[in-house]
Amino acid sequence: MSSESDSGQAYWKANVRLIRNCLIVWAFVSFGLGILFRPLLTSIKIGGSDLGFWFAQQGSIYVFLFLIFFYAWRMNAMDKKYGVEE
Amino acid sequence: MDLKTLTYIVVGASFALYIGIAIWARAGSTSEFYAAGRGVHPVTNGMATAADWMSAASFISMAGIIAFNGYGASLYLMGWTGGYVLLAMLLAPYLRKFGKYTVPEFIGDRFYSQTARIVAVICLIVASITYVIGQMKGVGVAFSRFLEVDASTGLLIGTGIVFIYAVLGGMKGITYTQVAQYCVLILAYTVPAIFISLALTGNALPQIGLFSDHVGSGQPLLATLDQVVTDLGFNEYTAQSGDPLSVLNMTLFTLSLMIGTAGLPHVIIRFFTVPKVADARWSAGWALVFIALLYTTAPGVGAMARLNLMNTIQTGEIGAPDGNLAYDERPRWFKSWETTGLLKFEDKNGDGRIQYYNDKNEAFNAKAAEFGWKGNEMVTVDRDIMVLANPEIANLPNWVIALVAAGGLAAALSTAAGLLMAISSAVSHDLIKSIYNPNISEKGELLAARLSMAVAIVIAAYLGLNPPGFAAQVVALAFGIAAASLFPVLMLGIFSKRMNSRGAIAGMLSGLIITVVYIFIYKGWFFIPGTNMLPNNASNWLLGISPEAFGAVGAIINFAVAYFVSNASEAPPREIQELVESIRVPSGAGAAVDH
Numbered sequence: 001m002s003s004e005s006d007s008g009q010a011y012w013k014a015n016v017r018l019i020r021n022c023l024i025v026w027a028f029v030s031f032g033l034g035i036l037f038r039p040l041l042t043s044i045k046i047g048g049s050d051l052g053f054w055f056a057q058q059g060s061i062y063v064f065l066f067l068i069f070f071y072a073w074r075m076n077a078m079d080k081k082y083g084v085e086e
Numbered sequence: 087m088d089l090k091t092l093t094y095i096v097v098g099a100s101f102a103l104y105i106g107i108a109i110w111a112r113a114g115s116t117s118e119f120y121a122a123g124r125g126v127h128p129v130t131n132g133m134a135t136a137a138d139w140m141s142a143a144s145f146i147s148m149a150g151i152i153a154f155n156g157y158g159a160s161l162y163l164m165g166w167t168g169g170y171v172l173l174a175m176l177l178a179p180y181l182r183k184f185g186k187y188t189v190p191e192f193i194g195d196r197f198y199s200q201t202a203r204i205v206a207v208i209c210l211i212v213a214s215i216t217y218v219i220g221q222m223k224g225v226g227v228a229f230s231r232f233l234e235v236d237a238s239t240g241l242l243i244g245t246g247i248v249f250i251y252a253v254l255g256g257m258k259g260i261t262y263t264q265v266a267q268y269c270v271l272i273l274a275y276t277v278p279a280i281f282i283s284l285a286l287t288g289n290a291l292p293q294i295g296l297f298s299d300h301v302g303s304g305q306p307l308l309a310t311l312d313q314v315v316t317d318l319g320f321n322e323y324t325a326q327s328g329d330p331l332s333v334l335n336m337t338l339f340t341l342s343l344m345i346g347t348a349g350l351p352h353v354i355i356r357f358f359t360v361p362k363v364a365d366a367r368w369s370a371g372w373a374l375v376f377i378a379l380l381y382t383t384a385p386g387v388g389a390m391a392r393l394n395l396m397n398t399i400q401t402g403e404i405g406a407p408d409g410n411l412a413y414d415e416r417p418r419w420f421k422s423w424e425t426t427g428l429l430k431f432e433d434k435n436g437d438g439r440i441q442y443y444n445d446k447n448e449a450f451n452a453k454a455a456e457f458g459w460k461g462n463e464m465v466t467v468d469r470d471i472m473v474l475a476n477p478e479i480a481n482l483p484n485w486v487i488a489l490v491a492a493g494g495l496a497a498a499l500s501t502a503a504g505l506l507m508a509i510s511s512a513v514s515h516d517l518i519k520s521i522y523n524p525n526i527s528e529k530g531e532l533l534a535a536r537l538s539m540a541v542a543i544v545i546a547a548y549l550g551l552n553p554p555g556f557a558a559q560v561v562a563l564a565f566g567i568a569a570a571s572l573f574p575v576l577m578l579g580i581f582s583k584r585m586n587s588r589g590a591i592a593g594m595l596s597g598l599i600i601t602v603v604y605i606f607i608y609k610g611w612f613f614i615p616g617t618n619m620l621p622n623n624a625s626n627w628l629l630g631i632s633p634e635a636f637g638a639v640g641a642i643i644n645f646a647v648a649y650f651v652s653n654a655s656e657a658p659p660r661e662i663q664e665l666v667e668s669i670r671v672p673s674g675a676g677a678a679v680d681h
């Protein structure tokens with residue numbers, strides 16, 4: 001029982017760590033590149049505007065997509081590793 | 087074939103398809119009615135979620151908002167997609183593991199409290215009903231413009247269709263009609279966008295066309311657009327405000343939409359329909375794939391529609407006597423939108439030509455006076471017409487215009503059905519079965535669910551026909567409630583074992599009340615005009631935070647109150663802590679389904 005609960009703890013810690021890292025990227029591309037840091041990056045031009053504009057209207061959505069699939073792939077692998085898959 | 091006949095055929099065919107699906111996908115049990123028997127493939131569920139999520143606002147209004155606000159409208163693009171990251175990682179897999187039917191049911195069980203469950207039901211019903219009114223209005227507008235039927239008749243036809251498949255099929259019927267509706271709406275959105283992008287940039291993909299060179303000028307499209315709009319005194323399209331308070335407001339607004347998206351019950355319950363926890367994770371990704379198809383197209387549609395509109399009216403050099411479109415030579419789409427009142431022209435200087443410029447810009451007004459212009463003559467340009475008029479502005483064939491009508495209706499109907507599902511399951515499962523009559527039989531509950539659905543549809547139709555004056559204001563309220571009350575307690579219920587019922591109830595109520603009061607202070611108590619205590623503009627807002635952006639602040643208050651109250655009172659019972667442990671791991675979900 002206690003060993004199973006230890007492994008449960010480790011699984012949950014690993015999950016929370018993965019979520020934290022994904023959400024750092026999530027916030028960085030949208031709030032960071034798309035809004036707050038845009039004035040600092042105006043020298044990087046993309047098709048008639050700048051990097052921040054591209055991230056605000058296109059790039060952040062692509063990164064969100066990548067993050068969700070990355071998380072699903074990592075977690076489904078982790079379910080097997082810790083033996084908690086359905 | 088004329089446009090009207092063609093539109094009747096396309097819209098009629100799409101409705102016949104929805105009814106055919108309804109007959110095929112009848113629900114025979116409560117599990118089928120509430121959760122489509124939990125047998126929906128993750129990709130199918132992703133598509134249904136996309137249709138469920140993308141409302142009349144996404145389809146009709148968003149590109150128009152982008153067209154007139156440029157960079158500033160990015161908050162909708164990021165806010166309404168970024169929420170899916172939160173949903174996929176913080177809520178969907180665990181709530182699927184929990185294996186019940188409604189969002190209030192989770193809150194009631196996790197916080198071992200009927201009070202918490204009832205507060206959640208109230209939040210759900212208020213958020214969903216306010217949202218549904220907007221969809222009903224969208225159905226009426228689409229009918230009246232494209233089929234030239236009276237808006238009320240149109241609304242009754244649309245409601246009748248939803249009635250058939252939602253009452254008959256419940257979540258099962260809704261799921262498969264939403265898949266069909268997604269296909270209709272995404273075709274209707276992307277086909278005109280591809281044509282327009284090809285014409286303006288030579289690139290078929292609007293996602294790339296937006297950042298390509300403009301065919302006419304040889305300059306990048308966005309640079310051309312910036313030039314065209316600033317030449318007429320409008321704000322630069324791609325510019326960001328340098329005011330720190332405005333940047334803060336944009337950040338919080340984006341965050342509110344993200345948290346609100348993740349907390350809206352009609353989206354969450356879609357993830358109860360997939361077979362496994364792993365499927366819930368994939369399915370959130372697929373949902374965003376299908377949503378992103380529209381959301382990454384929208385910025386291109388917005389920018390290109392704006393450029394087309396400006397160039398249609400300013401045909402030559404600014405200030406030249408023949409530089410502006412003569413009113414008598416206005417195109418057909420201009421005339422048809424004038425009859426709806428969404429486009430209005432007023433010949434202020436009596437020259438028979440249309441001047442469209444920013445007459446709130448003092449510097450440009452001086453120049454305009456030299457040209458003999460006496461103010462902006464496009465007195466009304468409703469932003470909602472941009473997507474609907476787009477195919478006409480670009481001279482696309484009639485079948486494309488008919489398709490756009492069917493697409494607008496699909497977007498409004500699919501979201502309305504999803505919201506009605508959330509409302510009726512909360513009433514039949516959380517109120518009737520759980521509180522009023524716990525011994526109700528399976529058959530009895532199924533009947534109760536169908537009756538609640540029917541009543542919800544009738545109420546929604548009534549509110550659609552007699553929209554309360556505040557209909558346009560309420561979207562802020564729906565997102566504010568979802569962000570400030572539902573999302574934080576759902577997340578804490580999963581991620582904090584220590585969270586108890588007192589903490590959850592105190593958190594929900596404080597987040598909810600503070601957010602709603604902040605909205606009412608600027609928009610009027612219960613949205614009654616004239617009862618607002620402060621004028622609704624940036625100089626009166628607290629730290630420049632608009633009422634629409636306040637949901638994020640409400641959520642932070644909810645988190646803080648829940649945390650402190652919970653830690654200051656007793657820990658939750660042992661079986662609740664075990665429940666939290668069980669929803670954190672995927673194994674054993676099969677057992678949780680039977681109840």
